[in-house]
Amino acid sequence: VEIFHIADTKEAVQALIQKLSSSYDLILTTGGVSVGDYDFIR
Structure with a gap:
């Protein structure tokens, strides 16, 4: 398990x-997710 923090x-x-x-079969994202124009993870 690795954790990365990146710019929004x-x-x-x-x-x-x-x-x-x-390098990975699964990428799990969390945090920084909202509804609107700036929601890049859907």
Whole structure:
């Protein structure tokens, strides 16, 4: 299990998920999720 903290930007979320997807079968996200224009994780 590894824990990562990243900036609350679409670019940061995309970059980290793309990087981790080559090494992990499961990526669990939590926190920083809201409803609206700035909700990048759905």
